[in-house]
Structures are given as structure tokens and as C-alpha cells.
Amino acid sequence: MSVESINSISSLNQSAYQTKAPSGKKEEASKEVKSSSENSGVVYEKSDDTQTSQTAKKTYTQNTALVEQLKADQEAQKQNLINIVNKMMNKQTGAYATSVFGSDSDDIWKFLASGDYTVDAETKAQAQADIAEGGYWSVGETSKRILDFATALTGGDPDKLESMRDAFLKGYKQAEETWGGELPEISKQTYDAVLKGFDDLASEYGLENWSSVSENT
Template identity: 35%
Template structure:
């Protein structure tokens, strides 16, 4: 039996197929667009179209939500401190009086254009839902169920009834999701 020298063989060079080149191009484009905002929609040969979520956009939305939460927490904490109270006191059922300054600040944040207005909150929730789903409308029922569960949790935490602004925000979120589904 004869064994041929491996080095005498010509090296095998795989030819790049058109499909491989498209995958490489898409990968390069994805890397270039990595730090841009929004959801990226990409075409594929395998499927009519598919979507990927944009981690940068999701991280940005999370950071903004955290900042808004901190702002609200700070406002409540300052209100409590002015009355010689703490969060624990408030949760233990001690009476908390809302002074005019804090009431006006809270009212302003709920008005049109405020960071807690119906439009602003609905926009953030719908943007996050679209980003986390990668723009995939087939995930719409899952998204709606998660939003329903979130509002149900808030309702339970508030003693079984949501404020009117929360109900209107919920309705606006669902309207926007339905609108997105029909685009």
C-alpha cells in the first residue's frame, strides 16, 4: 500500500458562494450599524424577511426608564424628608401630606409633554415592545399579554383600581400596538 505525501497535494480552497458573500456583507453592515439607534430590519434569502432587536436601543430605553424612576423617587423622598418621614414610614401607613410645590411638580410631569404624560409613557412602552421583539409582529400577542400583566400588577399594588391616567395610557398603548399590527 502506498501513502502519498500530504504536502504533494494541492491545497483545497473553498470558493465563496454568492450566499456566503451576502452573509458576510450583512454581518459587516450589522457591525457598522451596531451603535445606531432604532430597530434594524434585514433581508434574508431563507425567509421573506426577519428582524433582529437592537441591544443599543434597548439599553438606552432601560437607562432612560431608570433615570425617570430615580427622578420620581427623589421627588417623593424629598417630600417625605420635609415632613420628617422616610419611605418606611410611608409604607407603614403614616400620613403623608403632599405640599403644593410637590403637587405642582407632579401635575406638570403628567401634563401633555411631561415625562409621565399619556403620550410619553405610551411611546416608551411601545418603543420598548417593538425593540425587544425585534419588530416582529408575530410576537404582538406575547407583548400585549406582558403589558396586561404589568398593568394588572400595578392595579393590585394600588389596591385594585388604577388612576384614570393609567387607564388612558393603557388604552393608548393598545391603540398604538393595533395600529402597528395593521401597518
């Protein structure tokens, strides 16, 4: 056999081998991809089920101590405003009594019954200035301070606005009890101004279901 014949046969065998080999590798690669894809799908679903199961098993324990502390803080804020309103309204009525009757006695009815209304002109003039428009105990200034205290005590939290309004009403009621009956007209006007201020804040905060209180309680 000639050298050319041997080379020709060798080339054909080599060509056939090279053509067949990739085909086999392609099938194996295809099987591996399919197997990997199927396995990946199983693993993903299992992982998702595990996460769902873990989520379902989560439990949350209420921090009772913190809740009680927050309640106590809110109640303290409310009581602070009650005390502030009570004292402030009594101071305002005291200034009113001095300007009109010449005394800021807490027991105004006993004072009126005594007939002793004398007071020095300077003190009476100062009291009249205090309750006049723009004065320290005027309707505008007194109502503004009450609302400022309410906002400061709550840090401007809209959720506590109702509680602060309730505190104002209770404080006003206590002031009436201290006075011995309905407060003077200047205090009633202050009452209305404060409630309007609360209504304005509710509107500013966008609170829903806010009911205005217009009558003295």
C-alpha cells in the first residue's frame, strides 16, 4: 500500500472521529442543562416553602412595660394641661375681679357680699390693662398660651389633639368649681377661642371625624 493511501485513510478516520465526538458531548451537555434546570426549580420551590413556613411561625410579643409607660406619659401630659388651664383661668378671673370689684379673692361671692371693693388706682388700672385686648390676660393672649401649652405637651402629635381638648374642658370645669359658678364673660370668650383653636388645628392636621365642641360643658 502506498504512502498516499495510508495518509488518505488516516485523514478519513480522524475526520469521522472529530465529527462524532462533538455530537456526543452536545447530548451530554443538553442532559446536564435539563437536569440542572429541573434541580434548580425544585430547590427554588423548596426554599420558598421554607421561607413561607418561617414567616407563618413568627410571633410578636407586646412590650407591656413600654405601652404602660406611654399611657402614663400621655396621662401626665393631659393632667399638666388640666392644671395649667385651671390656674390660668383663675388668674384671668382674678384679674377681672380686681379690675371690676377691686379684689382677686378666690372666694369672689363672699367678697361681693362683704361690700368691700376698695383697691388702689394703680392696681386696678394694671388689672384693666391686663384683661384688655392685647393684655396678658386678654382673650386672645390667654387662649393662645393654652393652645401653645397643648401643642408643646404633645409635641404637635395629631393623635393626641383630642386628649388635649378634653384636658382643656376638664381644666375649665375645675376653674368654674374654684370660682363657685360660671366664669365671667371674658373667660367664656376665652373658652370659645380655645375650642376654635383646637378646631383649626384639627383642620390643619387633616383629622377626620373631628367633632367641634361649641357649648360650655
